[in-house]
Amino acid sequence: YTCGPTVYGFAHIGNLRAYIFADILKRALIYNGYKVKHVMNITDVGHLTGDRDMGEDKIEKAARAVSKSAWEIASYYTDAFLKDTKDLNILLPDKLPKATDHIREMIALVAELEKKGFTYRTLDGIYFDTAKLSDYGELAKLDIEGLKEGARVEPNPEKKNPTDFALWKFSKPDEKRQMEWESPWGIGFPGWHIECSAMSTKYLGQPFDIHTGGIDLVPVHHTNEIAQSQGASGVPLA
Numbered sequence: 001y002t003c004g005p006t007v008y009g010f011a012h013i014g015n016l017r018a019y020i021f022a023d024i025l026k027r028a029l030i031y032n033g034y035k036v037k038h039v040m041n042i043t044d045v046g047h048l049t050g051d052r053d054m055g056e057d058k059i060e061k062a063a064r065a066v067s068k069s070a071w072e073i074a075s076y077y078t079d080a081f082l083k084d085t086k087d088l089n090i091l092l093p094d095k096l097p098k099a100t101d102h103i104r105e106m107i108a109l110v111a112e113l114e115k116k117g118f119t120y121r122t123l124d125g126i127y128f129d130t131a132k133l134s135d136y137g138e139l140a141k142l143d144i145e146g147l148k149e150g151a152r153v154e155p156n157p158e159k160k161n162p163t164d165f166a167l168w169k170f171s172k173p174d175e176k177r178q179m180e181w182e183s184p185w186g187i188g189f190p191g192w193h194i195e196c197s198a199m200s201t202k203y204l205g206q207p208f209d210i211h212t213g214g215i216d217l218v219p220v221h222h223t224n225e226i227a228q229s230q231g232a233s234g235v236p237l238a
Contacts, residue, residue: 001038001039001200001204001210001211001212002018002041002213003018003041003213004042006043006059007044007059007073007074007078008061009058009077010080010081011081014214016085018212018213019085022038023090023091026038038093038095039093039096039097039204040095041096041099041200042078043099044059044100045057045179046099046169046189046190046191046192046194047192053165053191057177057189059074074098074100078098097203099190099199102198102199103181105199106190106195107168109194110126110168110183110194111184113128113231113232116232117132118228118231119167122158123156123158124156124158125167125168125169125188125191126166126168126185127156127160127164128166128224128227129160129164131164133230133231138226167193168188168194169191170186170188171187171189193220193221193225193228194228196221196225197229200237201233201237206229206236207236207237208238
C-alpha cells in the first residue's frame with residue numbers, strides 16, 4: 001500500500017520521489033519472483049491545511065481560489081498526477097481508490113472504534129483517544145510526555161490529549177461545504193487518517209505486508225493510521 005497524493009495542486013519533485021521509491025521496491029519484488037498487489041489511494045477530501053486537524057480542507061480552499069468546484073479540482077489534479085507518474089515511467093497500481101468513493105467504509109471503521117471505546121465527541125468532530133493505546137507513536141518514536149509538557153494551546157480545547165486526532169469532522173453550521181456526507185454523528189467529512197486505514201484494509205486485508213509513503217508522514221499520518229487500524233482490529237496494520 002502506498003499513501004497517494006492529496007489532489008489540490010501539482011506534485012513537486014519531493015512528492016514524486018516517494019512514488020519512485022515505491023516503484024523501485026515493487027519492481028525489485030516482481031524481479032525476485034513475488035506476486036505484488038499494489039494499492040495507492042487518491043486523497044480527494046479531508047486533508048486539512050494543518051495536519052493536526054487545523055485549518056480548512058486543502059481541496060475546498062484550492063477550488064474557491066479559482067472559482068471551480070472541489071470535484072473539478074480533485075479530478076484535474078488527479079489527472080495531472082497520473083500524467084507525472086506516466087512521464088516518470090512509474091507502474092500504475094492495481095487499485096487506485098478515491099477517498100470520496102469509500103465514505104461508507106470510513107464510517108464503518110469509525111463506528112467500530114466507537115464500539116471498542118476509542119472515541120469521544122467534541123463540538124467539531126469525533127476524535128480518537130490516543131491515551132487508550134499503550135504503544136501509540138511507536139513507529140515515530142514520539143515522546144508523548146514531552147509533547148504533553150510542550151503543548152501549545154490547541155485549536156480544539158476539548159481534545160483530551162495533544163496527540164488525539166479527528167476521525168470524522170462536522171460541517172460548520174454557518175458554512176456549506178461542497179463535500180459532505182450524512183453519518184451517525186452528523187453531517188460532515190472524514191478525517192485525513194481514517195481514509196488510508198479504510199482503503200488499505202478493504203483491498204489488502206489486515207495485516208498486509210508493506211506500507212510506503214513520504215517520510216514526512218511518519219510522525220502524524222502513519223502513526224495515526226496504525227493507531228486506528230490496530231485499535232479497530234486488534235492486529236498490526238502492516
